[in-house]
Amino acid sequence: MQRRGGVGFVTLCFIAFLQCLMVSSQVPAPHKSDLHWHPATATWYGSPDGDGSDGGACGYGSLVDVKPLRARVGAVSPVLFKNGEGCGACFKVKCLDKSICSRRAVTIIVTDECPGGYCANGRTHFDLSGAAFGRMAITGENSQLRNRGELPVVYRRTPCKYPGKNIAFYVNEGSTDYWLSLLVEFEDGDGDVGSMHIREANSNEWLEMSHVWGATWCIIRGPLKGPFSVKLTTLSTGRTLSARDVIPRNWSPKATYTSRLNFKL
Template sequence: MALLQSPSICFPLALLLSLLINSSHCFNPKSLNISKVQSNGDWSPAGATWYGSPDGAGSDGGACGYGSGVDQAPFSSMVSAGGPSLFKSGKGCGACYQVKCTENAACSGKPVTVVITDECPGGPCVAESAHFDLSGTAFGAMASSGKADELRNAGVLQIQYKKVKCKFPGVEVAFHVDSGSNPYYFSALIEYANGDGELGSVKLKQALDSDSWHPMQQSWGAVWKLDGAGQLRAPFSIKLTSLESGKTLVAKHVIPAGWQPGQTYRSVVNFAV
């Protein structure tokens, strides 16, 4: 009772109650909602659009080089082009993200997983700190049942996203040899890496060289090359190092003797997740 009767205490309490009830500075629902989005666990805000056909895969692999296979398992058209912070000049190819929308009446609020397979270079892609230009299939997957077309008609969406580990059950890392490869120049598209999805470095070892690993350079997207190492003798082993975790994986003798440009060679290994 003594505390309640003290003038020095009662005045601040009354002032505080007045501010809470009457002042617009102390309670701004819009600001509060933005704060919730920005601090919602591991989720971060991003912009989202879609491209290609409504039920398609966006493009035929685009700037990552995956080709027409993006509409088939394990990608199954659940792919996206990424703005600069996601594409990372091609190093972001193969990374997996969960995305969800909640701010449109057609949104389900449930997350779906997409893989970065292309680059989104301009327009809204550079206006946001992070932007997903999703395939029509992936964009529609964020909608409630029966409302995919309604959501696709909404234009630019504000969504939430977080990076997750890639998981391709029963699928091993594959190497699609570039059509321009020859005994003195080797180039291959690398796909379906579990875990980070992104590759920080790639090295090649020849059959006749049991100790030396030759560093490969990123050619473009998910394509890596080795040039200037002289005549190469297969079979080749290829060592992959993840960009973020630094984990390594060796696909031993994955490129056989007698390999052919344009062929895809599947390893029997993948990163553990």
């Protein structure tokens, strides 16, 4: 499954290696989700009824084109993207013009960053897929709402929900016994990741992984010996989950390994 395009594989691995060496091991202090509505602005991108762009700065790749992410993707400004640690967070967004906007909010998942334009200068902004943007309209007014361009909206954090899915770990291309890189998928609840650790076979020591870019975490050490247990801590509330021996001894790059658990909502 293709995960990311536009960057040469050798270049990407080299950049990730350097970032993994330089990144600080400090974990930001967790903060609780806020259920109050806050003001922001919103635009849309891609085709009018489309799912948004393929891939994105979080590294989810082609996952954004299929359910449960399909048509729920959104790019956010740096204040919400948080250098990639905001990846996977879920928000409810709704517009306020009663003449064209419905009362319902659309739920989106952070999959990308919009660093410039509408998203510059510290603004809180959502750049939604055409489909997600249009769903904020009253019945029959989807196209007219999209024609408005930039809209004032309100937003709030909401728990992520992936019915029937357990947390999965995608092993990024280029991973070896000395450089292991993982991406988290289908995390219920907070959706974001503040820290990740792995534990090797026959070991009691949790090894801290470093945040590289987007939703990608890595560790340089070796030789690493599987099977690996993975422990992740959410950025928003500091909740912790451990998946025992989720990545097998004979793991391989570009493979996804699904756990038997998820955060309880």
